[in-house]
Amino acid sequence: AGRTGYGRTGHIKPKCPYSCCWHLVVECCRDHRVHHRFSDIDADPHNITRGFFFAHMGWLMCRKHPDVIEQGKLVDMSDLAANPVISLQRKFYVPLVALIWAAFPIFNLSWPYDKTINPVECNIRHCGVHRLWCHRTYKAKPVLQYLLAFLYVLAFQDNIYKWSRDHRVHHKCADTDADPYSIKRGFFFAHIGWLLCRKHPSVIAQGHTIDMSDLDHDPLVQFERRYHVPLALVLWGAMPTLVPWYFWGESLSAAWFICVMYRYTYTLNSTWCINSAAHYWGDKPYDKHIEATECTIRHVMMGEGFHNYHHTYPWDYSMSEYGPIDAFNPATMFIDLFARLGWAYDMRRAPRDVVKQRMKRTGQPNVTAKTNRKVY
Numbered sequence: 001a002g003r004t005g006y007g008r009t010g011h012i013k014p015k016c017p018y019s020c021c022w023h024l025v026v027e028c029c030r031d032h033r034v035h036h037r038f039s040d041i042d043a044d045p046h047n048i049t050r051g052f053f054f055a056h057m058g059w060l061m062c063r064k065h066p067d068v069i070e071q072g073k074l075v076d077m078s079d080l081a082a083n084p085v086i087s088l089q090r091k092f093y094v095p096l097v098a099l100i101w102a103a104f105p106i107f108n109l110s111w112p113y114d115k116t117i118n119p120v121e122c123n124i125r126h127c128g129v130h131r132l133w134c135h136r137t138y139k140a141k142p143v144l145q146y147l148l149a150f151l152y153v154l155a156f157q158d159n160i161y162k163w164s165r166d167h168r169v170h171h172k173c174a175d176t177d178a179d180p181y182s183i184k185r186g187f188f189f190a191h192i193g194w195l196l197c198r199k200h201p202s203v204i205a206q207g208h209t210i211d212m213s214d215l216d217h218d219p220l221v222q223f224e225r226r227y228h229v230p231l232a233l234v235l236w237g238a239m240p241t242l243v244p245w246y247f248w249g250e251s252l253s254a255a256w257f258i259c260v261m262y263r264y265t266y267t268l269n270s271t272w273c274i275n276s277a278a279h280y281w282g283d284k285p286y287d288k289h290i291e292a293t294e295c296t297i298r299h300v301m302m303g304e305g306f307h308n309y310h311h312t313y314p315w316d317y318s319m320s321e322y323g324p325i326d327a328f329n330p331a332t333m334f335i336d337l338f339a340r341l342g343w344a345y346d347m348r349r350a351p352r353d354v355v356k357q358r359m360k361r362t363g364q365p366n367v368t369a370k371t372n373r374k375v376y
């Protein structure tokens, strides 16, 4: 009692109004004690009368009901407050979680495979489906097209054709009902919710108006579209499971969970962040009238987080005012590398003076200056 974080004797102040700290023994026990004392009413943290989904996981995705917080403060937690192990876990919660999450793959044989395949796959996906096929920001020789299509399948997202059509609609109709992952419908919808429900009729209607003639007549894209699922089952699932198992004796289950499931979770969420976080957090130096931002957490997006710029100049191959070195943009680095090999050519770039004029006209003035100092 009396130390930081502790209220009156026997009480521990709740950490935050969300339930996100539920790995904390004290938070978890507090919620559960409240749940037992006030089952099935507003003060129940996972009140079943608010529906199956809410009781299952919805309660972790929204603010606690005021009654839950109120009762949580009154519940007797003196036994846990006096327990040194529980207090230690509470004090070092964030570093402990970070350590365990980081250490988990390191102590595993699958780690080298996962750590090489993961960044390559992310960058290739951005160079291929987004910058080449969807936006046509540069041209690629057949050898590069095959490489990009082959490695794209590792990610097991939508096929190239569908991905490109949805994304073209996203650019054409950004932040309206016709935007497949409109941020106007909330962070969760833009991140993953759009994949969990039917498309809005306007999305389908706009999808029909998009010019897809370039991809309609592209034999490689059509081949990938046709054999997407069987190809993915081999490249996304079987190969990453079997390679560590066969070549360096990893167990099948560890290879599956690290090299497929862990990698899939990571790459999907980093991609989804472009639709959610990069329309949510960050400055708008190029166009303040759109929702896309130069995202604060863009480093997880491998060069795709300069999203205010990207929505202003979708055809720019760097997807940023800057190149690969002066801003962290590994996907641009890959394209530059391919250009050196002669595989990529005709890269399109917005002229610097045009960009500067545009920033003056439509950008947020206070962040324009910041950008000039090369913060991005």
Ligand SMILES: [Zn+2]
Pocket: 032, 036
């Ligand atoms: Zn219980």
Ligand SMILES: [Zn+2]
Pocket: 170, 274, 275, 279, 292, 307, 311
């Ligand atoms: Zn966007």
Ligand SMILES: [Zn+2]
Pocket: 130, 135, 167, 171, 310, 314
């Ligand atoms: Zn785009």
